[in-house]
Amino acid sequence: MNKRKIYWFCQIGGWSLYGLLQIFLYSTAQQNTPDSYHLLGEVLLVLFYLGSTHLLRFIVIHKGWLNLSFIQLIPRLFTLNLILSSLNFSFLLGYSSIIDELNSQDFAPFTVFFNIVGTMFIYFIWTIFYFIFHYFERYNKSLKYEAAAKEIELRNLRSQLNPHFIFNALNSIRALVDEDPIKSKSAITQLSNILRNSLTVDRQRLVTFAEELQMVRDYLELETIRYEERLKTKFDIDEKTLDFLIPPLMIQTLVENGIKHGISTLRNGGTIEITSKVDKERLLIQIKNAGQYEASKEAKSGFGINNTRKRLELIYGEEASFQIYNENKKTVLTEVVLPKTL
Numbered sequence: 001m002n003k004r005k006i007y008w009f010c011q012i013g014g015w016s017l018y019g020l021l022q023i024f025l026y027s028t029a030q031q032n033t034p035d036s037y038h039l040l041g042e043v044l045l046v047l048f049y050l051g052s053t054h055l056l057r058f059i060v061i062h063k064g065w066l067n068l069s070f071i072q073l074i075p076r077l078f079t080l081n082l083i084l085s086s087l088n089f090s091f092l093l094g095y096s097s098i099i100d101e102l103n104s105q106d107f108a109p110f111t112v113f114f115n116i117v118g119t120m121f122i123y124f125i126w127t128i129f130y131f132i133f134h135y136f137e138r139y140n141k142s143l144k145y146e147a148a149a150k151e152i153e154l155r156n157l158r159s160q161l162n163p164h165f166i167f168n169a170l171n172s173i174r175a176l177v178d179e180d181p182i183k184s185k186s187a188i189t190q191l192s193n194i195l196r197n198s199l200t201v202d203r204q205r206l207v208t209f210a211e212e213l214q215m216v217r218d219y220l221e222l223e224t225i226r227y228e229e230r231l232k233t234k235f236d237i238d239e240k241t242l243d244f245l246i247p248p249l250m251i252q253t254l255v256e257n258g259i260k261h262g263i264s265t266l267r268n269g270g271t272i273e274i275t276s277k278v279d280k281e282r283l284l285i286q287i288k289n290a291g292q293y294e295a296s297k298e299a300k301s302g303f304g305i306n307n308t309r310k311r312l313e314l315i316y317g318e319e320a321s322f323q324i325y326n327e328n329k330k331t332v333l334t335e336v337v338l339p340k341t342l
Helices: 003-030 036-062 070-098 109-179 181-201 209-230 250-261 295-301 303-319
Strands: 231-237 270-279 282-290 321-326 331-339
Touching: 003 036, 036 070, 036 109, 070 109, 109 181, 109 209, 181 209, 209 231, 209 250, 209 270, 250 270, 250 282, 250 303, 250 331, 303 321, 303 331
Parallel strands: 231 270
Antiparallel strands: 270 282, 282 331, 321 331
């Protein structure tokens, strides 16, 4: 059911119930069934309310009152509701005159005041419901727009990773072509396996840690061909962590960052160590690499770090944490904490 149908369903259904309630209250008070004149009067009154609230809606929309502040809105609604209530009371007087039930008591100040104020209260109730409906509708739309914007940004961030990784991998293989053709062939095979897997995960918002870990192992095997004994790897993986969902290429990008800005700058190379465990139902991933982290250089060279921070913020908000710091004078520690479920 679209918004227009919902509106008319609520309008007709709501005011019809109001009319039936009025008839019931009249019957209870008078202790008899209302005659045809009173029934016709209630039908006409329901139609008047239906038309006048629709007019109120038309004015609110076309005058742009939905965008006004509370202070600006209140005097406008008060004036409009006073006018509609006065017209409503005039309608009742006119109908009473037609059926010859008009008397001097109907013009008494208290009667006039009571009828207009009571009707204004009814209009204000209708207005409150109408504005609440629009508030929640706008809130839901803003959530959808925000989610769509986040998804677009996530896709853009993911799309940056593959070309970045391919460029670095091809540079690694290029260095091997003249030096060791046999190893370069093996490296090309390894690269094709990685690319095949990356094309699969690139379509996914999240992948299991097990899938990501296999990508990392393939990548490290490729880099080991290039760095030989200068690159050593170590894994300490808790099997309970393998089913956790994480952003694709996240760990691989951080490992790549550790090799590029840490191990590759050291004459004797070093070790990259990946550890995972479950801590208070959250996934804790630690990546240690030889080298020293300099925060001042992050803006210029920390592509993987900046990309990871943005993706974690978009997907998890404050539920995830990311930090990178020097554990000691020889080791950089990168730590990611992710929730079990989103």
